[in-house]
Amino acid sequence: MPVGAAIEIRGLSKRFGNVLAVDDLSFSVPRGSVTGFLGPNGAGKTTTMRCLLGLASPTSGEALVLGCRYETLTDPLRHVGAALEVTGFHPGRTARQHLRVTAIQGRLDPGRSTAVLEATGMTGYAARRVGGFSSGMRQRLALATALMGDPEVLVLDEPANGLDPAGVAWLRGALRGFAERGGAVLISSHILSEVQEVADRVVVLANGRRISEGDMDVLMAAGGGIVVRSPHAATLATALTSAGATVERTADDALTVTGMPIERVGELAAQAGAVLHELRVRTTSLEETFLALTGEGDTAS
Amino acid sequence: MIRLIRAELLKVRTTRLWVGLLIGSLLLNGAGAVLLLVLAGTAEGRDAGLTPVRTSEDVRTIVHTGAQAFLFVLVLAATMATTEYRYSTAAGTYLATPRREGVVTAKSLAALPVGAVFGLLSGALALLVVVVWFAVKGGGPTLGAPVWIAVAEDGLQCAYAGVLGAALGIALRSQVVAILVVLGWTLVVEPLATSLVPSLLPWAPFAGAASAFGSANAELYSRPAAAGLMLAYAACAWIVALVLERRRDV
Numbered sequence: 146m147p148v149g150a151a152i153e154i155r156g157l158s159k160r161f162g163n164v165l166a167v168d169d170l171s172f173s174v175p176r177g178s179v180t181g182f183l184g185p186n187g188a189g190k191t192t193t194m195r196c197l198l199g200l201a202s203p204t205s206g207e208a209l210v211l212g213c214r215y216e217t218l219t220d221p222l223r224h225v226g227a228a229l230e231v232t233g234f235h236p237g238r239t240a241r242q243h244l245r246v247t248a249i250q251g252r253l254d255p256g257r258s259t260a261v262l263e264a265t266g267m268t269g270y271a272a273r274r275v276g277g278f279s280s281g282m283r284q285r286l287a288l289a290t291a292l293m294g295d296p297e298v299l300v301l302d303e304p305a306n307g308l309d310p311a312g313v314a315w316l317r318g319a320l321r322g323f324a325e326r327g328g329a330v331l332i333s334s335h336i337l338s339e340v341q342e343v344a345d346r347v348v349v350l351a352n353g354r355r356i357s358e359g360d361m362d363v364l365m366a367a368g369g370g371i372v373v374r375s376p377h378a379a380t381l382a383t384a385l386t387s388a389g390a391t392v393e394r395t396a397d398d399a400l401t402v403t404g405m406p407i408e409r410v411g412e413l414a415a416q417a418g419a420v421l422h423e424l425r426v427r428t429t430s431l432e433e434t435f436l437a438l439t440g441e442g443d444t445a446s
Numbered sequence: 447m448i449r450l451i452r453a454e455l456l457k458v459r460t461t462r463l464w465v466g467l468l469i470g471s472l473l474l475n476g477a478g479a480v481l482l483l484v485l486a487g488t489a490e491g492r493d494a495g496l497t498p499v500r501t502s503e504d505v506r507t508i509v510h511t512g513a514q515a516f517l518f519v520l521v522l523a524a525t526m527a528t529t530e531y532r533y534s535t536a537a538g539t540y541l542a543t544p545r546r547e548g549v550v551t552a553k554s555l556a557a558l559p560v561g562a563v564f565g566l567l568s569g570a571l572a573l574l575v576v577v578v579w580f581a582v583k584g585g586g587p588t589l590g591a592p593v594w595i596a597v598a599e600d601g602l603q604c605a606y607a608g609v610l611g612a613a614l615g616i617a618l619r620s621q622v623v624a625i626l627v628v629l630g631w632t633l634v635v636e637p638l639a640t641s642l643v644p645s646l647l648p649w650a651p652f653a654g655a656a657s658a659f660g661s662a663n664a665e666l667y668s669r670p671a672a673a674g675l676m677l678a679y680a681a682c683a684w685i686v687a688l689v690l691e692r693r694r695d696v
Contacts, residue, residue: 195695195696198541199540199541199544200537200540200541200695200696201695201696202695215544216544216545218544221541221542221544222541222542225541227541229537233533233534233535233537233538234533234535235457235460235461235529235533235535236533237460237461237462237463238460238461239460242456242460245456246453246456246457246460247538247542249449249452249453249456250449250450250453250538250539250542250543251541251542251543252449290538
């Protein structure tokens with residue numbers, strides 16, 4: 146496992162009958178970071194999380210959290226907090242009763258329920274039955290449940306679903322704070338702008354396979370290329386192409402360059418005697434990058 | 447394990463199904479006891495094999511109506527597992543306790559006292575009906591040890607039903623299917639099979655083994671043999687539930 150990795154997925158495959166939901170997937174989630182887990186509907190994100198958390202058995206490969214399989218962790222809720230789409234609540238229980246059940250099952254301090262209810266803004270709803278909760282309140286209770294054991298790793302499946310704007314802002318702050326204290330977060334979401342705001346790294350999945358993994362900045366820069374404006378665009382384009390870059394002429398005086406670091410572009414421009422009016426990395430939105438990578442017109446689930 | 451059993455009992459207590467089933471069970475058993483007392487000694491009662499209530503053994507027969515709570519216990523115990531899938535709380539349970547054998551065992555063991563309480567209360571209610579009946583009518587039999595043993599036997603039969611119900615719920619996962627299987631087995635399959643093929647009766651889990659602790663079928667086995675068979679059925683049910691649950695994804 147790489148130094149600092151809290152989650153390590155190695156060659157993970159999961160087959161349901163004839164459907165290969167996850168196909169030889171590998172990636173890691175470092176400590177002290179938020180990693181976005183993106184992919185279109187049915188890409189295999191939830192299945193990967195279920196395998197990671199011992200709820201589903203991998204067909205092959207392994208999914209490790211804190212260096213071992215989830216099932217082998219002692220008191221796992223003290224180490225890993227999870228909120229999956231597949232986790233639910235009994236509608237007849239109150240929020241506090243639900244947390245009390247979780248505390249007893251997970252050998253946790255039941256007294257922490259007050260703190261996590263307060264942290265998630267649910268104090269006023271503690272005595273209400275979950276059956277009457279809105280989807281946003283259910284989401285907050287799921288997050289409260291994940292935080293009950295004061296874990297060092299969070300695995301969250303679509304945590305922003307159903308949250309109002311204030312809730313989304315709270316979630317963003319809470320996850321950033323969690324990561325800054327050294328925690329590791331793996332978060333799947335279809336609200337790409339939210340992932341872009343909060344994630345340091347991104348893993349993009351399509352058809353069960355990883356198609357990209359890396360730092361958010363690098364990923365978006367890679368998708369956008371380098372923008373160059375020069376009155377000597379033709380000369381510069383020839384020099385850059387000869388040096389191995391891919392060059393697209395976007396206007397008489399403008400080029401988009403990919404496959405070469407920005408420093409090298411500047412050096413080649415100087416060598417070619419090309420005057421530069423503009424030289425910058427063109428960042429794209431995560432959505433543009435995501436659609437380019439997956440080739441989908443749909444966003445992730 | 448005690449922690450997991452506590453969690454399972456808390457899950458039962460924090461829902462309202464058990465209240466409805468307990469009330470239903472008590473109403474049914476109370477009405478059954480009244481019916482037996484009304485019929486005992488009448489021509490219709492004699493035709494049905496009921497004798498006038500004169501001895502503590504006669505009272506014992508009425509108290510054993512409390513064991514009819516086993517049907518309610520089977521349903522409640524099965525739903526202890528099936529609601530986990532109906533409301534998707536199973537994932538939360540296994541996130542807290544990934545060792546599935548621990549969860550399966552805790553559910554089965556938690557269903558044991560739940561069933562026992564249903565049986566004991568139902569038996570005690572039947573006994574109360576008898577006491578009130580003769581307090582109003584006057585006379586009546588002396589209550590001796592056989593009566594108290596009968597109440598305990600009601601508890602034992604229902605505790606056994608609890609273990610089987612929990613295992614059934616874990617194995618089937620579907621609430622509707624589990625309830626249909628419980629009702630179908632106890633109300634149709636067992637009565638029909640044992641009446642068509644009487645030699646099956648000793649092997650029937652409820653009409654045979656469990657009822658040996660009631661007023662029927664006591665001649666089929668010794669008490670230890672009946673208890674051994676019940677224990678074997680409970681162990682088999684637990685093993686089947688465990689094997690299935692360990693294999694399946696949540």
